[in-house]
Amino acid sequence: MTPTPVMEAIDETLEPQRGQPPLSVIYEWVTTVDHKKIGLMYIAYALIFLLIGGIEAMLIRIQLWIPNNHFVSPQVFNQLFTMHGTTMVFFVGMPILFGFGNYLVPLMIGARDMAFPRLNAFSFWISAFAGLLLYFSYFGASGLYAAGSAPDVGWFAYAPLTAKVFSPGHSTDYWTLAVFLSGVGSIGTALNIVTTTLCMRCKGMTMNRMPLLVWLYLVMSCLVFVAVSPLTAAQIMLTLDRYVGAHFFDTQAGGSAVLWMHFFWIFGHPEVYVLVLPAFAFVNEIVPVFSRKAIFGYPAMVAASVGIGFISLSVWAHHMFTVGMGAAGNTFFVFATMVISVPTGIKIFNWLATIWGGKVIFAVPMMFCVAFLFQFLIAGLTGIMLSAAPFDWQLSASYFVVAHFHYVLVGSILFAIFAAFYYWYPKVTGRMMSDTLGKWHFWLFLIGFHLTFDFMHVPGMLGMPRRIYTYEAGRGWEMWNLIVGIGAIFQAIGLLCFVYNLFWSYFQGKEAGHDPWDAWTLEWATPSPPPAYNFAIEPTVNSRRPLWDLKHPEDPDSDYEG
């Protein structure tokens, strides 16, 4: 078999023409079942929520700027951190990663669309509706009788604080239904990705030749099945508790508060990996291209990803070391949690080995990936600290934990997402993102990130619990909270540079051509932006890097892959 040459787009008239002129654009997007358009809508919707969640974070930091501050009331503060957490996990993290997956997976396996295009559109729209439902609580949560009120039970909504007696009105119901619906959307998209990956690969692309990104999305989607289902079930149980007198979590009628914690964290911990595996996916694609080397140890990377997927299902109760599980339970979850550092370590070492001996090009996507590598290393090491249960008894539910998981969610996942934006933007729009603005974004965000989240570990070690709307003076927390707040300002400015760059480059960016990074996977073998049908002719591949084979016919990868 010979590798597929890069095809130019077939004549434009093949594009379907429909809709009335004035509304045709909106009509086109609302009714589309094209995986690329749905992916872009996922991303746009997530970016809007990223800005909203970011504003909530800024308000939180202003309130904590000095001790005994009165910038917002306790109730508003509690709503802010609940909405910030829920928004960032369910309406930023999940949709933005599903957006990239939707866009990239079919292109990278040489398919023309997802396996179930209509299910894909349904999943997106139900998720989008869930986000609107959550924020509608600001207007409608108390019904007609009073002004609205957003949920204030925290993003993991521990029972029995969510029971009708402690949480009257409807704000908790908006939270429950929004999370439930977003779960339905997530399961739909996960199903789609799994089916697409298993059934729609182009000629020659065995499982063993799939790009690592596709592998990671496959593992992530399987995790979504196992993790999101219990969460969805728990939301139904909670609603039954609140409205028809079921007593699953109603401690005053013999229900169990700890049962909710188990349901939530059997979702909650795999969810961390649902979010971080796609981040690994981006790094797996970007680091090799900018080191000019093949990924080191592809089979080990696949094995580590699958291993992380399995082990991540058995670590959830490390979120519950303080609930009185007893020595045996604690010991088991200490072990499971520490073991997960082994496959995670393999990944870091393999990225290191990929860089080793290469020619590293520090373009903006690679800069974000380099920051990712260091920050993910630190996030993993603070994770080991938290896995040692007696240390965790001190650190859990403190600002140390908040700093740790922001190191994962921002320092690792968000940095990888930014890298992905700079890397694939030229494919999506046909134009490069501005390098200057990109570097401003990178440095401002990097400085802000470290000011905020490095120093946030300290008040946790000095006894500051999370989720407090204000704190006493004289506990040694003032200076650290001030530095954290200053860092947030840098991050906000960096983020604005990024958003401006997205718009500016769409109109003013340099023309990208079909393969601006001299990359090796199939999405670069079609024009930028790709036509609706993706590939004029179904590609045929012989190795993991079909475009390497094309560019180096004298030394193709297929000679080396077992």
Place this chain on the structure above:
Amino acid sequence: MSFFARRPTGSPGNGKLDAVHSFRSIAYGIFFLADEGFAQSPTNIFDPAATPAHSAFGLSMLVLSITLVIFLIVAGLLLYALIRYRQRTTDSDREPAQIYGSNQIELSWTVIPILIVVMLFLTTTRVILGTQAIPKPDSAMDVTVIGHQYWWEYRYPKLGIVTANELHIPISNPTKPTPTYLTMSSADVSHSFWVPRLAGKTDLIPNRINTMWIDPQQPGLYLGQCAQYCGIQHAKMLLRVYAQSPEDFASWVNQQKKPALQNFIGNAAAMEGQTVFMHNACINCHTVSGTAATGRFGPDLTHLASRDTIASGPILNTPENLRKWIDDPNSMKPGSLMPAMHLNDHDLNVITAYLTQLH
């Protein structure tokens, strides 16, 4: 104790070493700030004062050193690779040699982490068992802790004492240990008991009994606060643990065992305040032992005047604060479940006069 033991020392710079010196003084400056920050905190987990906090501290030092070494090695290698293998303008256009993997190398960086994990796991297990699975000595003191939105109830079943928000315990002598065992639950939602210098946290969960123990060896006041989000005033559910010498503790116990004062000879305001208190809804929620007030929804007030603070820690127990609190609790702690009783100025004055007499 100071977390960073080494204090900065001045080192005057000269000649070409100036840059090194100024860098060093910046580094010292940061450490100095950090040192001060840690040293002045009364809730520093690295300043343990009881056995559970000590064993967590010991483990944390081990984990911190191992993770620091791992960080230095991996970050060092990464940094080296990024600098050494950066693209240079003098490079040829040829792609670098493509290396697809190496079983031996990959095996080594799988096995070494496994060994570290096993070592860490065994150490951690020893500390878990040493804290959670050791028998309770007969000399132990028992206290029942009940979490409420947003205050703490303490009951001493063997001593017949009930109090709130300020926990008094005896210090424990290593040769003749008298640890305090806390049996914990909650009256409403989940809370968490966290006094960092004494022990890690344990949750108070409704419909469930948890236990923990503490054994401070030095008398003193140990601070902390609720660590599990429990509603609108989670932030002002503070913890105060008074560790006392055996003599001081015994005299505190004797005082607390007495019923509340009822005859305030020569203090007409307090006498009248008692009447007003007993004829208002106060008694539905508060207990004053030996009187008609037997409510259990709010803190026991039998010896209210013996406490340093009100409202679970954030407010000093002065007559002015107490009066303001009774007038409108929500102005001082918004979301507090105690309602404003809409008392007139006279009633406020006499009730305050009464409560300040409950020593």
